[in-house]
Amino acid sequence: MDVLRLLRQMDSLDFMGYHRRNRPVDRGEAQRMDYFGDPYIDATWKANVPQGLLDRIRSWIVRTPVTEEIRPGRQVEVAPWPERIDETGAVVFRESDRPEYEKMKNETIKPDVVVFCTGYTHHYPFLGDHRYDEEYYEGKLVRKIWLRDDPSLGFIGFVRPNLGAIPPLTEFQAQLWVLNLLAPERVKRPLLPSDEPHYQLMRKNNARIRYGVDHESYAYQLALDMGSAPSFIDVLRIGFSSGNGGWYKLPLTWALSANFNTKFRLLGPWKWDGAPGVMNTELWDTVARRQIFFGHFTLSVVPMLIFGPMSFIVFLCASLYQFLRNIFRMLAPNRWKYGNNPERGSLLF
Incomplete structure (x- = not known):
């Protein structure tokens, strides 16, 4: 079936919240399952071999799955927004300078199903x-x-x-x-x-x-x-x-x-x-089942090292602010009492 999937907005997925066979799955396992589309969408734009030195180093450290290895011959084409559907049933795409338009402009796509993911508004x-x-x-x-x-x-x-x-x-x-x-x-x-x-x-x-x-x-x-x-x-x-x-x-x-x-x-x-x-x-x-470095270290230790000291500094500042605020409240009655008394001097500046 030639199905055109028009994705105007892709929301973040809760990888840990999806279940298969009544058990949670993580991101790595989700990428190997049928319902998860990222590997299929990325396949069109992913180079067959690493490009450049940095990409080769990255590929040597962590290698993302190739679609052909997961599901041979299956992929999702990302298309630009449609302008109209002509009299033959083919989609005419809106012209743009985006790479998906350059790839799809000469293709003849006659979709069986068009899904418009246009969102919604709150109205009661x-x-x-x-x-x-x-x-x-x-x-x-x-x-x-x-x-x-x-x-x-x-x-x-x-x-x-x-x-x-x-x-x-x-x-x-x-x-x-x-x-x-x-x-x-x-x-x-x-x-x-x-x-x-x-x-x-x-x-x-x-x-x-x-x-x-x-x-x-x-x-x-x-x-x-x-x-x-x-x-x-x-x-x-x-x-x-x-x-x-x-x-x-x-x-x-x-x-x-x-x-x-x-x-x-x-x-x-x-x-x-x-x-x-x-x-x-x-x-x-x-x-x-997480890997030590790319699982626990990157997802847990690194955020703790970054945000832990920041949170501690914010905690100290908030505690100091609360302490000074309490002191100010204790002094506030005297401040207003003597502020306009010329014999006692002024505490207001």
């Missing part, structure tokens, strides 16, 4: 009044889920993570929303707007996507709100009591893996008794 006419427009909710949603003055209306699954998939975050959102509705006293912390900027992705004023979040930070923030984020002591305690090597598997899986939903089912209002078993088996496998 069924809500009526002023609530139909997404601009009404800009900056008003608690954790990007519900209005602060109307928690009965929840928006689940509308955030866009930078890396990772939307469905896992949807589960976190549903958990927090339901918990706040049915048992608000079990929400462990005030849901302050000041806790939200750290997971919101920076954007331009005219950006189309205005609801981007950092997957790891957003997931952890919602877990903190629900009291589902275990401490290091909790992780050790649960690991020692779980058996099956959990005394070392569970802490390592917790530290070296992404923020899987299972990590936040170890305790809290949504505790699941099967979570330690999954951590010690399925999720442990995703950690144990």
Whole structure:
């Protein structure tokens, strides 16, 4: 079947979230599976042999799979945006200087199926009044889920993570929303707007996507709100009591893996008794099979070396700011009391 796949926008995939045969898969394994398209798309533009000295060195250190070795004769052609479909059923592509146009302009493509991945807009006419427009909710949603003055209306699954998939975050959102509705006293912390900027992705004023979040930070923030984020002591305690090597598997899986939903089912209002078993088996496998250098070192050690000192400096600055702020608050009454008293002098400058 000659199928033209028009991909206008390719979103990031949550490689650790996809499952095959009921077990998680990592990026390397996903590249060898039928449903993952990157090797097939890259095949058209990938040189058969390394180009240049640096490319040869890179190829000697790490070699990406070649499509012909995975699935001979199968690849996906990347085409430019279509101008129209003529009377014969062939696609006429929009002229451009991009390499995919140069490759496809002389090809006769008569697609059986055309998929337009044009995206969507948020519009809620069924809500009526002023609530139909997404601009009404800009900056008003608690954790990007519900209005602060109307928690009965929840928006689940509308955030866009930078890396990772939307469905896992949807589960976190549903958990927090339901918990706040049915048992608000079990929400462990005030849901302050000041806790939200750290997971919101920076954007331009005219950006189309205005609801981007950092997957790891957003997931952890919602877990903190629900009291589902275990401490290091909790992780050790649960690991020692779980058996099956959990005394070392569970802490390592917790530290070296992404923020899987299972990590936040170890305790809290949504505790699941099967979570330690999954951590010690399925999720442990995703950690144990990584390569030492291109797995653990590049994905764990290097980020810790870069962001660890930065986080420590930010922590020190924040602690100093809080200390000075408390001192200022203690002195503030005297400052305002004597500031306008000419006999006592002025503390205001």
